[in-house]
Each structure stands twice: as structure tokens, then as C-alpha cells.
Amino acid sequence: MKPAFSVIFFTVGSGAGLGLMFWLALSRFAHQGAASEQWWTAAIASAVLLTLGLLSSTAHLANPGNAWRAFSRFRTSWLSREGVFAVALYPVAALYLWAVYQQQYLLISILGAVLAVLAIAVLFSTAMIYACLKTIPRWNNWQTRLAFPLFGLMSGAVLLLAFVPQARPFAGPLAAGLLVLGGLLKLSYQKTFNKRDGQHYGINQALQPLRKQQAGDVRLLDPGHSSGTFLTQEFMFLLAREKATRIRALMWLLGFALPLGLVLLAPALAGFAAVLCLGGLLCERWLFFAEAQHVVRLYHGQRGV
Amino acid sequence: MKLGLVIDLDTCVGCHACAVACKEWNGQSLMAGGAPDYDTQGAEPSGVWFNRVRNFEVSPTASSGCSKTVNVPMSCMHCEDAACVTVCPTGASYKRAEDGIVLVDPEKCMGCNYCSWACPYGARELDQIKGTMRKCTLCVDRIYDQALPVEERQPACVLACPAHARHFGDFDDPTSRVAIMSKAREAEGMLPELGYKPVNRYLPPRAAPTIDVSGLESRTKSRPGLRDRLADTKLGQMINKMVSL
Numbered sequence: 001m002k003p004a005f006s007v008i009f010f011t012v013g014s015g016a017g018l019g020l021m022f023w024l025a026l027s028r029f030a031h032q033g034a035a036s037e038q039w040w041t042a043a044i045a046s047a048v049l050l051t052l053g054l055l056s057s058t059a060h061l062a063n064p065g066n067a068w069r070a071f072s073r074f075r076t077s078w079l080s081r082e083g084v085f086a087v088a089l090y091p092v093a094a095l096y097l098w099a100v101y102q103q104q105y106l107l108i109s110i111l112g113a114v115l116a117v118l119a120i121a122v123l124f125s126t127a128m129i130y131a132c133l134k135t136i137p138r139w140n141n142w143q144t145r146l147a148f149p150l151f152g153l154m155s156g157a158v159l160l161l162a163f164v165p166q167a168r169p170f171a172g173p174l175a176a177g178l179l180v181l182g183g184l185l186k187l188s189y190q191k192t193f194n195k196r197d198g199q200h201y202g203i204n205q206a207l208q209p210l211r212k213q214q215a216g217d218v219r220l221l222d223p224g225h226s227s228g229t230f231l232t233q234e235f236m237f238l239l240a241r242e243k244a245t246r247i248r249a250l251m252w253l254l255g256f257a258l259p260l261g262l263v264l265l266a267p268a269l270a271g272f273a274a275v276l277c278l279g280g281l282l283c284e285r286w287l288f289f290a291e292a293q294h295v296v297r298l299y300h301g302q303r304g305v
Numbered sequence: 306m307k308l309g310l311v312i313d314l315d316t317c318v319g320c321h322a323c324a325v326a327c328k329e330w331n332g333q334s335l336m337a338g339g340a341p342d343y344d345t346q347g348a349e350p351s352g353v354w355f356n357r358v359r360n361f362e363v364s365p366t367a368s369s370g371c372s373k374t375v376n377v378p379m380s381c382m383h384c385e386d387a388a389c390v391t392v393c394p395t396g397a398s399y400k401r402a403e404d405g406i407v408l409v410d411p412e413k414c415m416g417c418n419y420c421s422w423a424c425p426y427g428a429r430e431l432d433q434i435k436g437t438m439r440k441c442t443l444c445v446d447r448i449y450d451q452a453l454p455v456e457e458r459q460p461a462c463v464l465a466c467p468a469h470a471r472h473f474g475d476f477d478d479p480t481s482r483v484a485i486m487s488k489a490r491e492a493e494g495m496l497p498e499l500g501y502k503p504v505n506r507y508l509p510p511r512a513a514p515t516i517d518v519s520g521l522e523s524r525t526k527s528r529p530g531l532r533d534r535l536a537d538t539k540l541g542q543m544i545n546k547m548v549s550l
Contacts, residue, residue: 001422060417060418061415061416061417061436062415062416062417062418062431062433062436062437063414063415063416063435063436063437064415064416065415066395066397066413066414066415066416067415069394069395069396069397069413069415070394070395070415070417071394072394072395072396073393073394073395073396076390076391076392076393077391077392077393077394077419078392079392079394079417079419080394080395083394129419132392133388133392133422133423134388134425134499134500135388135422135423135424135425135499136422201496201498205496205498206495206496207361207375207377207495208493208494208495208496208497208507209314209492209493209494209495209506209507209508209509210314210361210363210375210509210510211493212491212493212509216363216364216365216366216372216373217363217364218361218362218363218364218375219361219362219364220359220360220361220362221360221361221362221374222359222360223357223359224321224324224357224358224359224360225351225354225357226350227348227349227350227351228349228351229351229352229354229357229430230351230353230421230430230431230433231427231430234418234421234422234431235427294422294425295425295496295499296424296425296426296427299359299377299379299426299427
């Protein structure tokens with residue numbers, strides 16, 4: 001799939017914002033008294049990240065004038081669900097911040113719980129947008145379902161550590177643990193799918209009607225067009241092997257290894273760790289698109305997807 | 306009703322007349338929203354096609370001994386379980402209850418491309434000028450048009466096909482031509498594994514009679530031609546050497 005930077009930026013940015021929001025809401029349960037200045041900075045940062053992400057997501061629409069209609073198919077479309085949850089989150093977040101400011105403890109706990117649930121709902125909907133597509137085997141799996149919520153919570157925890165140093169006893173082990181979990185999930189994804197590329201669906205399945213009569217192998221002679229089409233632009237992205245290797249290394253280093261080292265050994269540099277982690281997740285998301293292969297490739301000359 | 310196409314892979318000659326007729330009709334169609342072209346006189350001409358014809362080669366098998374070219378036109382399969390409709394967040398993509406035709410309402414589409422990701426057949430293409438999704442309408446603005454003579458109330462691609470490889474009809478009606486044909490020749494849909502239940506059916510190529518060439522081969526082996534026999538003589542070899550200098 002063609003890696004669209006607006007969507008990469010959106011999923012990483014709003015994911016981190018939602019993760020941070022989740023942990024900020026959770027941290028309030030344990031604390032009585034006024035929220036610290038740092039907590040407020042972090043709260044504003046999470047809202048900014050989420051908003052920038054959502055705005056960037058509209059940049060990939062070819063006809064954004066109709067974007068408001070995207071809330072209308074909540075019952076069937078995960079993309080619609082994501083939009084509804086994301087928009088529902090704003091008034092709750094605003095009320096919640098007011099409750100924190102006023103120190104209304106009952107409201108803080110109720111709205112905090114709602115906010116945390118909504119944040120997870122948005123993250124899971126984003127995951128399902130990709131995971132529900134049977135046409136793209138690299139996305140249609142449990143690893144993808146977990147990846148978006150987990151990577152959001154992971155980068156959110158590193159951001160919490162960066163913004164709120166007082167939360168270190170709680171946020172330090174949390175961030176480290178989530179970085180390890182996130183790394184394990186990515187490792188499982190890479191282990192499973194790097195080997196299976198080209199083995200999910202074959203050309204003989206794509207041309208099922210030829211299967212019975214013709215036992216021979218099928219190959220494309222002519223795709224029927226002389227230069228690119230919408231389909232080749234969208235689905236025929238070719239990932240150079242060397243580039244993939246380099247970006248994978250960058251992802252492991254920036255996204256997981258370096259932030260984990262910094263969180264464990266130099267928590268004072270958590271801000272640096274957060275920047276690295278977000279950079280690593282941008283690489284991760286780029287690969288998520290670039291490595292994914294759509295079954296329509298079978299009709300464009302590829303023998304297996 | 307379950308309207309759709311039957312495409313005969315045995316008789317399709319791969320002439321692209323269906324694809325061109327489709328563009329001709331739908332380029333003007335308000336229902337389809339148009340089918341624009343880009344860079345038509347430039348180095349990389351491109352455009353939106355609701356129907357694309359691809360040519361495949363089936364490699365020789367032990368029984369046939371010959372390879373076979375199969376032309377495969379592909380357009381929207383009007384799936385019974387259309388994932389493109391399920392995933393659409395705006396409600397622009399819909400499947401009509403009365404006849405099963407899958408359509409896009411250009412007034413509602415926001416151009417997110419999500420439906421094209423859900424489609425395994427590459428049936429949906431974005432109009433990059435208007436920013437909304439395009440697809441085969443099964444010529445919904447022809448097939449019900451009372452102003453047309455009955456025999457012309459068919460999709461443009463079906464009318465254009467010079468090989469009569471395309472047929473249009475109601476698969477729900479067991480007496481319809483498409484239903485009878487697909488039953489008789491064990492027609493199948495593409496990529497059934499995905500479970501979208503495509504309505505369009507493809508009639509598999511008939512097994513062609515094989516020509517027995519075994520006798521021919523043994524004859525040429527036992528009796529080499531005059532040219533080969535001459536070339537084998539001393540004189541022949543000498544002349545060959547001189548000529549090749």
C-alpha cells in the first residue's frame with residue numbers, strides 16, 4: 001500500500017495524544033489535591049497532538065467537503081466509529097478538565113473513566129479500520145488489532161514520563177514495560193508476516209474460473225494499460241528490500257531500544273526518549289503501509305500476495 | 306433481483322470494446338458521475354476505467370501440450386456481501402435492495418479511498434478531478450430506461466461485445482439466460498475465499514481438442530531435410546566454413 005504521510009502522521013500523533021490522555025486520566029484517580037502545572041502542560045499537549053492528528057487525517061481526503069458525513073455509518077463502518085468516538089471525546093475532555101480545575105472529585109472519577117474508555121475506543125477503532133480488511137493479509141490479524149492501542153499507550157506513557165517528572169515512580173516502570181510489550185508485539189508481527197509474504201493468496205485463486213479446466217500455472221501477459229492507473233498508484237507500491245531493512249533497523253532503534261534504555265538508565269532525558277519513540281513509530285507506521293500487499297496485485301502481475 | 310454479468314472466458318477475444326463502450330456511456334452519465342482522463346496527450350496518459358481487460362497466459366499442461374491465452378475483463382462484481390459498502394463511513398456507497406446493484410452517490414462521497422481498499426477486484430477508482438469514487442453502475446441508467454427499445458436495455462459493455470462473451474441478467478431467476486448458462490458451464494466467481502459472494506460469473510474456457518503431433522515428430526527425426534543432409538557432407542561443411550568467414 002502507498003504510505004500516505006497524512007495518515008502516518010495522524011495515526012502516530014493522535015495515538016500518542018490518546019495514550020497520554022489515558023494515562024493522565026488514570027493518574028488522577030490516585031491523586032487528591034490540585035493537579036500540578038506539569039499535569040496541565042501534559043493535558044494540553046495530549047489535546048494538541050490529538051487535534052493535529054485528526055486534522056492531518058482529513059488531508060488525505062480527495063473531497064473533504066463531505067467529511068462531516070463520515071459520522072453517519074456508526075453501525076457498520078470502523079472509520080465512522082473512529083470519527084464518532086474522537087468527536088465525542090472532546091466535550092468529555094473539556095468537562096473533565098473543568099472538574100480537575102474545580103477539584104470535583106466525584107466528577108473527576110466518573111469523567112476520567114469515560115475519557116479513558118473513549119481514548120481506548122478511538123485507538124481500537126483505528127486498529128479495526130485496517131484489521132477488518134480481508135483484502136490485505138498483513139493487516140487482517142490480531143497483531144494489527146492490538147498494535148494501534150498498544151503503541152498509543154506506549155508512546156503516551158513515555159510522554160507522561162517526559163511531561164510529569166513527579167509521576168516517575170508510576171510512569172517509569174509503566175513506560176519500560178509497555179516498550180518491551182510493544183517490541184514483542186512488533187517482533188511477533190515481523191516473525192509471522194515477513195515469511196508469509198506471497199503465500200496468502202495466489203494467482204490461481206484470483207482467477208478461480210480457470211482453476212478447474214486449466215491445471216497449468218497462470219501468469220499475466222498484459223495488464224491492459226500503458227501507464228499508471230489509480231490502482232497501480234494506490235496498491236502497487238514497491239518496497240526496495242534494502243530500504244525496508246534500513247527503516248526496520250531505524251524503527252527498532254528509535255522506537256523501542258533507545259527509549260527503553262533512556263527510560264531505564266536516564267529518566268531525566270525522558271523528553272528526548274519521547275521524541276525518539278515518536279520518530280520510531282513514524283518508521284513503524286510507514287512500514288505498516290509499505291509492507292502491506294493488497295490482493296489486487298494478483299491482477300497486476302504478482303503471483304502471490 | 307440479483308442483477309449481474311456472465312463473462313465467457315472461452316469466447317472473449319480481449320478487444321477492449323466493452324471497456325471503451327463503458328467509458329463512452331459512463332463518461333456522460335450522471336449516475337456514474339463521469340470517468341475522467343488525465344494527461345491524454347502527454348507521456349503518461351491515464352484515467353478512470355470501470356472495466357479493465359487483462360490478458361493472462363495459462364502454461365502448457367501435460368495433457369494439452371500448449372499454452373493458452375485467456376482474456377479477463379473485470380468490473381464491479383456487485384458482491385452479495387459487499388465489503389466496500391460496509392466500510393464506507395459516509396453512506397455514499399450503497400447496495401440497492403431491489404436489484405443488488407452497488408452504487409456510489411457522488412454527492413455524499415468524501416474521497417477517502419477506503420472502499421477501494423476493501424475491494425479485492427480493483428473495481429473502484431477515484432476521480433482525481435472531482436475527488437469522489439467511481440465504479441460500474443451496471444448501466445443502471447440504461448437497463449430501466451423505458452425510452453430505449455427493449456433489446457437495448459442492457460449495459461453498454463454487453464451491447465458492444467462483438468464476441469457475445471458478455472451477458473446480462475437476473476441470477477435470482479433460474480430461467481434467466483445468465484442462470485442457465487452459469488449452471489451448464491459451472492461458472493465461478495473470482496477469489497471466493499474472501500467470502501464477499503461476487504455476483505458476476507465467469508464461464509471457464511472450454512478444453513480445446515489437442516492436435517496429435519507425435520507422428521510428425523518421429524518422421525522429422527528419422528528423415529532429416531535435404532538442407533541438413535547436404536550440410537552434413539564434407540563439401541557442405543567446406544562451403545559453410547567459407548561462407549561464415
